[in-house]
Amino acid sequence: MPSENNLPFFKNENISVNIGGLDHEYQIETENCFNLVFFLSSNISLEADDIHSEISIQKNSYILHYSFSKKIAKLISTSSSAMQFLHIQFEYSYISNLLDPQESNENKSILDRMIKNQFILLNHSEPPKITVEMHMIIKEITESSKKGVLQKLLIEAKIIKLLMLIFEQFSKSKNIPTTENTAQITKSFIDKYYTQQISTHDIALQFGLNETKIRSEFKSEYKITISEYINELRMLKARKMIIDREFLIKEIASECGYEYVPNFSRAFKKKYGISPDKLRNI
Template sequence: MNDNELKAPFLTDLSETCELHYTDELGASGYMNISEIKIDGADIFAASCKQEHEITMREQTETPTLNMYFSLQGQSAAWEAQSKDRYVLNDNEHVISFMPSFDGYYALSSPEIKSFGISLYEPFFRRLFATDMDCLKRFWDKVDAGKMAEISKHALPVTSKQQVLINEMQQCVYSGHMKQLFFESKIIELFLLQAEQADSLDGQKPIKIERHNVDKLHAAKQFVQQRMFDPLTLNGIAREAGLNEFMLKKGFKELFGLTVFGYLNELKMNYARQMLLDSNCTVYEAAYTIGYNEPYNFSKAFKKHFGYSPGELKR
């Protein structure tokens, strides 16, 4: 295995990147590429890891920390040293947790893992205090009592809106005070998206999809991403991924939090938004590129999706 195969997870030049070869107590080893950005009150990191066998890492900290963790690819786990209960995260899952302290282990279980996380410290995470939702009230009651807390009883699927915010943070171009303001605003926005999702799914059973189908659903998602400008059909996507249409529709929504064509719409809208931001293209050109013949219909759909019109973005 070659550590040069791992791409730096952060695209911005502002991050500090570390590449290392790690061997655990049992002799299992792997390569890691970790990028980190520090601001007042928070650490933001992105990591890519490759290993042939599960790697276990010990961690100890006495610092109270609110963690926003996103498992973008692969399976990982965490558990306390005095407990046998493993908290497992699979592909495309996220959690918000509070740890008054931690003495335990992390495990990287899959051959390849990609993750993104934010660690918040006092007084920063106190600025997120709100009890408007039941899940937040339960969460902050435990935090105030100095107990371990989770915003949801089980991991939640990463949504496209959350992924957009993660991508924006990974491409930050600001420095100095603007960098601090940028990350503060994005962290708060991401926390709200996670909390709203936890509240909307409160009481529902956790997702249970067989591992081989999870891999096929990821293949379907990648196929849609690669062929987003082709005339796609559910039957064609299902056949390409080795699934039947029922599992494609049901599993895709459960795993990724939106329908197949909802995801396709997300891709196209984000592509159009990036075109408008990165070039001198007109609204008509952006509309035509993603399949709209009428700029009016595109502008209407764009505003419904983002909350502002493409014209406002160009000002």
């Protein structure tokens, strides 16, 4: 049975959200609903009515599962540490309204695949990995302090975004193009996400690559380190935005991946020898 700490983080008539962090055992009861579980620690095994042995779950993977009939599953900690996970349960009616099968063939196809549990194993082999974007959304959900209607709006918006990312991930199940090497894959990822808080670890997690290999091959290919390349992209974007004079300096800092304006100003002055404010006033 779930512990006393398993009070829902959020719950309404369609959605229930639970955050693991204090639990060594967690029970999931399901009937005509979907369960989306993100596994955020490596010490979790899964027991379910329809399997005959415990399954060890890898860290940074997730499962999206539908049960029509009543079933019970358990997450169990395999160590002395509490489990880290995010569990989102939503009613069938919520998903069928969201993906109205009468609206388009695409909606019907996606809903059919969800009901048939075709979003459990990626490439028919293992549970899919949580992507960097998914991690960011999970963080927004778990760290949100919003209550009432604002919490409801945030939770529902983030669930929709998570589902979109899951559908995209499965539609592009061959995650790494065979024509690209590690350095090119890394560069493409950075080019897309350099304004966010990304690291070599995030890239390794996204593509299942070795961090040391990522660093060495990127440096060998482009004659610059990953952190230097990210900084270069951010500074070029910041310089253009400052010259355009359409944004406040604090807005530019945020847009270029800096949480604090002083850090942004120091980096900019180190790069160009002039502060953002002085450049704008020239």
